[in-house]
Amino acid sequence: MSSSSVATSSSSPATTKNFTLDELAQYDGKNGNDAYVAVEGIVYDGTNAAKWQNGNHYGVQAGTDCTTAISRSPHGTSVLDGLSIVGTLAE
Numbered sequence: 001m002s003s004s005s006v007a008t009s010s011s012s013p014a015t016t017k018n019f020t021l022d023e024l025a026q027y028d029g030k031n032g033n034d035a036y037v038a039v040e041g042i043v044y045d046g047t048n049a050a051k052w053q054n055g056n057h058y059g060v061q062a063g064t065d066c067t068t069a070i071s072r073s074p075h076g077t078s079v080l081d082g083l084s085i086v087g088t089l090a091e
Helices: 050-055 067-072 076-080
Strands: 017-019 036-039 042-045 084-089
Touching: 036 067, 036 084, 067 076
Parallel strands: 017 084
Antiparallel strands: 036 042, 042 084
């Protein structure tokens, strides 16, 4: 096993996608859509996370760049622990 500074996830790098904000918006967690959120340029899958029911987490909507909301929250990025990384957010 090699060491790396890259964050680990259950997704392999070969299966990740580069999302635009418009593409990310399709993953809002509503009407059966998956719930993806972007934080600091990384897109996470919150679809099966209990705290992202219907794509909403305490007023923060999936399908958006949640970097500011997460940075202001009491839990910070720890809420992302255990979520799969599905891609990156295009700049």
